[in-house]
Amino acid sequence: MTTMTHETEITADDKVPVIRITREFDAPPAKVFRAHTDPGLLAQWLGPRDLEMTVNNFDCRTGGAYRYTHRRGEDEFRFYGSFHEVRPDELIVQTFTYEGVPDGVALEWAQFEALDDGRTRLTVTSLVASFEERDAILSSGMAHGVREGYEKLDELLRKASGSARTN
Amino acid sequence: MPEEALSRVFAALSDPIRRDMVARLADSDATVNELAEPYDVSVQAVSKHLKVLEDAGLVSRSRDAQRRPVHLEAEVFDLMTKWIERYRRQAEDRYRRLDDVLRSMPEDDQQRRAKRTTSKTRKETRR
Numbered sequence: 001m002t003t004m005t006h007e008t009e010i011t012a013d014d015k016v017p018v019i020r021i022t023r024e025f026d027a028p029p030a031k032v033f034r035a036h037t038d039p040g041l042l043a044q045w046l047g048p049r050d051l052e053m054t055v056n057n058f059d060c061r062t063g064g065a066y067r068y069t070h071r072r073g074e075d076e077f078r079f080y081g082s083f084h085e086v087r088p089d090e091l092i093v094q095t096f097t098y099e100g101v102p103d104g105v106a107l108e109w110a111q112f113e114a115l116d117d118g119r120t121r122l123t124v125t126s127l128v129a130s131f132e133e134r135d136a137i138l139s140s141g142m143a144h145g146v147r148e149g150y151e152k153l154d155e156l157l158r159k160a161s162g163s164a165r166t167n
Numbered sequence: 168m169p170e171e172a173l174s175r176v177f178a179a180l181s182d183p184i185r186r187d188m189v190a191r192l193a194d195s196d197a198t199v200n201e202l203a204e205p206y207d208v209s210v211q212a213v214s215k216h217l218k219v220l221e222d223a224g225l226v227s228r229s230r231d232a233q234r235r236p237v238h239l240e241a242e243v244f245d246l247m248t249k250w251i252e253r254y255r256r257q258a259e260d261r262y263r264r265l266d267d268v269l270r271s272m273p274e275d276d277q278q279r280r281a282k283r284t285t286s287k288t289r290k291e292t293r294r
Contacts, residue, residue, distance in 0.1 A: 008259040010251060012177050023262045027269040035268050045264035048257075122262075131174040138177075138254050 017134035021124045029089040029112040032120045036092060036110060043068075051077075062086050066094075081105075096126070104133060176243065179223035184208070185216050192226060192239035202237065 011020040025032050035041045039058035047053035051070040058066045060083055067080040078099040084107075085093040092110040106126045113121040128134050180186055188202055203213040217237060220226045224243050228235050 008255055008262055010255045010258065012251070013181060021258050023258070025262075025266065025269060027272075031269055031272055032265075035265055035272070041268055041272070045261060045268045048260070049264070131177070135174055135177060138250060 012134065012138060017128050017131045019126045019134060019138060021122075021126075023122050024115065025120045025122060026118075027120060028118045029114050029120045032122060033089045033092075033112050037086070039068075059083070060086055060092075104128070106137075175223040176225065179219050179225055182216065182219075184213075185220055188213075188216060189220065189225060189239060192237060193241070196236040196238045198234050198236050 007023065009022040011022075012018070013020070035045065037060040039055040039060075042058075043053045043055055046068075047070045051072050054069045054071065056067040056069060056078075058068070060066065062083060062085050064083040064086070065081065066083065067078065070077040070079075079096065080099065081095040081097055083092065083094045085091060090112055092108075094108050094110075096106040096108055097104060106128050108127075109123075109125045111123045111125075113123065115121055126137075128137065180189065184206060191197065191202065199210060199214055199217065202217070203210045206213065217226065217228075221228065225240055227238050227240055229238070
């Protein structure tokens with residue numbers, strides 16, 4: 001489904017487990033691209049404000065790799081991946097893994113498209129291995145009570161359909 | 168598994184006609200014929216879409232009433248919307264931070280790179 005406002009748009013597909021995020025920026029592709037490939041700039045926006053982001057290594061070129069850490073007090077969340085294709089001002093293809101779930105990996109495409117008036121449309125497509133994983137990511141925004149959320153949904157679905165097919 | 172139930176909801180809402188049907192049912196209950204009216208598809212096709220929505224728990228139909236109006240299970244829909252909206256808002260927050268970073272980046276850097284990549288014919292050498 002698509003949730004659209006004047007800004008960030010999220011699309012979840014029913015054929016393949018992807019999440020697509022689209023957003024436009026008041027800056028040309030070269031600038032938006034640089035904010036993605038310069039670790040000093042990336043650290044300023046990627047992580048939530050209440051987390052401190054440290055870039056451990058960042059070799060942003062085709063065949064390169066990256067690793068960074070988000071820190072909140074004692075808690076550390078580490079992420080890593082490989083750059084599969086880096087094409088200046090156009091495209092970044094990379095993998096993305098949360099160290100806490102090493103078997104899980106997302107394959108991500110970040111496309112930078114030039115619009116009129118020096119603006120850019122950024123489209124980020126994330127592909128994961130299963131719909132369950134995709135939906136877990138989508139619902140991860142509910143930091144607290146994801147499980148409760150599922151339970152509640154399950155309960156509602158049972159109630160609604162009468163013949164819940166939950167296994 | 169609840170995750171599968173969630174996947175069914177996502178899949179059910181991924182179709183534009185089904186999304187539109189859900190939006191209309193948000194206003195009021197409707198019969199299959201009423202739902203089929205605005206679309207250029209058969210009542211049978213609309214019934215199929217309804218079945219998908221029903222299996223996902225998004226709509227229900229009363230078994231006894233003759234018109235068997237379709238009813239939107241708003242609670243399920245609200246929960247889904249809340250999850251996706253929360254995710255969307257996190258992305259929006261992230262990109263607002265990126266907006267700030269882009270504004271703080273030097274202007275001549277932007278021009279230099281734009282010239283290098285888009286207009287090789289220009290003889291500008293300003294750095």
